[in-house]
Amino acid sequence: MRAYRVEDHVIDAALAGDEDALAEMTEAWLPTVIQWCVRLGGPSIDAEEAATDVMMTFVRRHHTIHDRRRVSAWLFATCRRTVANYRRSAWWRRWLPGASYDTVTTDALDADLDRAERADRVFAALEGLKARDREVLTLCYLEDRSLLEAAQILEIPEGTVKSRLSSARDRFRRRYEARS
């Protein structure tokens, strides 16, 4: 799920506050942001609600992005922060008396038992990774972005992406196969 390309002049207009351009940017990035929230947050959070919060933040604070080349990095960082808040909140809700723990059941985890089991294994393997490893895995391994693109989104050197990806991929695969 990749955002379709938005023309540069539309991005510039959106960052300057043009409503139509903002709406087009929102529409273009929605699928990618939802996907990031699913993959970074896992099944313990409501990824759709998290994605809503991210896009609301974008609509309200787009004026803080001063360079169109930073849009993807800005959105990813906002996803990261939002998902982290949701995960913390989900963790607390598990422990506080009287609080209900939201077990999110999506259409993806449906009556198909085999698929549900595979999903369990994948998410359990992802949960065992550090957040930064999960991020490079999401961008490069699951979304097929290049090292350069991932480096631009994460705002870290390309070499760092490459080394993190190599170890994250190994760890993910070991954890996944250990649960088979």
Place this chain on the structure above:
Amino acid sequence: MTDLDPDDKDAFLAATSGDELQQMRITTVVRAELDRMRAIRATARDVTDAAPGAVHRVRRRLVHGPVPRTDGLGAALRWPVALGAVAAAVVIAFVVGRPDGPPIHRLGQRLGSGDVALQLDGLGTVGGTPEAPEIRWESGRLAVEVTPNRGVHLAVVTPEATVRVIGTAFTVDRAAFATLVNVTHGTVEVTCAGEPPVRVPAPGARTCLPDDPAALLRRVTALRRDGAPVDERLASIDAGLAAAGTSGPIAAELLAHRAEVLGPIRPGDAIDAALRYLALGGPRQAEMAELAVGLAPAGCAGEPVLERAVMAVPSGWWAVSLAACVIDRDPDRARRLLDQVDDPGPLAALASALSASLSAPPGPR
């Protein structure tokens, strides 16, 4: 990545002396490893994909506000409902009845003025006059009933279609950048973008696709996201390629989609699409190179595909496979191929063995 075990390494070393059977064994082991890795990745992608309809649901939350949380920490509506910037583009406003009546904001309800009845479950705006209302429909389902012979000329407009009604009942579904018109009573005139008007009597239906390549690419992306059937995806991909021509970023992206869709069912056509993508130089070079190599015939029978993949992405692990094919007839080229590989990935052991073979002093002839 898992290295080949010592038995297989020995088999490889034996293979470099020209034993074809040993080469086949190595290739089989490597391909099995690649297939296993590919399967894990495909599973991970599949189960971590967002649920169908997620984009539509989030879009609705953006317009109408999230459902208040009712957990033990206390319910709170954390965001105001009105979103100026987004609402300007997607707000629903519907005027029913007398032209001087107040606007009514409704969703998912049946509205009627006696002559026009609407059932809305989606997003759109309304303009025109009460005698000639025009509904601009963005997404979701709109069901319409118009009493005939009352002088009401209703039009429903989407980016792909204009539906004109004079006394009939029909539904307009807009999803994944296409418009489906289903006529249950009477006749409607449907004009698809770029085509002449067509009368559709009941019971009948007509699907309008976008006529510009960018919108068709958006449709293809949406269909992929929604898990649409292969036939539907392929139809839109091919329509997009026909509109986009043979070059440019949109054609390239459509070729990548075509390669991905055809991979499991028509590998030859998938390889062709992937190689055409590589020739256009799009940003997904590594992905398409890997796809083409993965579908190509095993071993050196796939050398032509390996050559194209290496030409596009010289640093990919497939350069190791190509080096194994050329090492006997052109050791210098094999050495250059190995030198330019970034990460040999699943072929690390093969790369080491090839390098060792190239470094070894020539034996007696």
